[in-house]
Amino acid sequence: MAGTSIIAKEGFNLIKSYGPKLYNIMNDYLGLSTYFSIKCARFTGNAKEYDGKDLALYWRDLFGDYYAFYQAKKALHQGDKVVFRDIMLTNWIPLSPGLYYSRYMWENSPKEARTLFRDVRFNEHDGKRILSIHYPREYEAHWDLSKGIPVVVNKKAYESIQDIINQYGAAHVEEFNAILGQMSDQVGGNLDLVRGYPNLILTCEGKLCLNKPGTPDPMLGTAWNICQTEEKKEEALWYRFWVGTEEHEYYLKDANAKLVDMINDLKSRACCDFDEEIVRFPRAPIGPNKIMQFCKKYLT
């Protein structure tokens, strides 16, 4: 996996000193870098619409044989156009998108899902931004950001929802068009699928169509960290925060404060930073910014 090679070149000693568990977690965390090496595709195939109620349908069509329950036929291919209707967009994306719906999790252990599912957001990179698609479903009492579908959008598209995302943490979008692009070969397509990552990723070049801006539905995100105690033991911590509400910023600050409390209670120090947009743990040795600097150097 791409992340592994980056670490081997630059940061292996850093990670090694935090123990194998942390290494495993960070390995997946670093998998995010793959999103920055996608080949944007042109529309060459079919168009498929997802009208709203079930995120699993998309994963089933995308994963095909790798879908969790072995019954699926692959229906999405590179160059296909995908239209989503009535969705929510956030810039919090799951670290292991699609893992819930991959055969890997069902054949191995759901325990893995618990560790890997965390949300993270990144700054703009080369005029592109990673967002996450969610369906507004109030009957899922606490709709989880970790189940989102990642999508890369251009600057223009992001600007059309930026104010709303800044205010609420989420934007309600009526119609959303994207093309499935192939991830770069250098990240290893097979590995991506095994770990629950899609090897095709959505890219949106146009503007987004907003629906009822200012009234997003509440969803739950996860603020997280890995800390190391004085006994050199690693602990994974998390605290959930609301997205898609007027009090989004308050909840995020609150989650951050709770993580600090937990880290202090354990007499430990933070190893990571979960948020690149706002540096929340400046003394953490590993953070999205640092990871992205490695990525820029070695992957682009």
Add this chain to the structure above:
Amino acid sequence: MTGDLIGCNLRCKFCWADNDIRNRIQKPPAGAVFHSPKSVAFILHNKAKEKQSKYLRISQGEPTLSKNHVLSILEELNRSSKPKYPFILETNGIILGNDRDFAKKLSDFKNLHIRISLKGVNSKKFSYLTGAREEFYDLQLKAMSNCLNNGISFHPAIMIDFIDDAHEMADLKTNLEAISPQLIDKLEFERLILYPWVRDRLRKLNIEYEAILNKKSEGE
């Protein structure tokens, strides 16, 4: 738009309703009042319009404990003016599984969708998580059969944090497939939410929630 109710027939260790909400039947908590079905329907409908919500829902406790009340709310909502909001009935399915007639009555309401929250992947886990006897697990499965047989829109949900391994996943798959092969595609995964009272309850029950969520999952 969500209305809260009190009282439940299970005592799930991970429940996000606090103990006061779960245990009360006779008296509402301070600051809350009981509402008639008409009043519930009126408030939900009007608030939904005001807030531009798309669904109506009753949450917290177990709504089917008061079958007639639920049916009356649905009737009142049916009578209400447009828009006709979809109504989400969140239930553990125990009552619904035990009462085929209730399912039949519910099938009259076309705007109804039922979310059946499974408490565990099998009867043993169900008993561990809820404190109820193992045999009652089957009622949750029966609830899904009753919905299916009566043409009621529904989907199952389960908390992934209490599924321990691939064998338990397989149990869940078998149980769902026995009812309908399509059910597994509709399965919703819930996550444990550590509200302060949930954290306290898990601590009191000697359940190391950090272990459930994190340490165990790192391949110890």
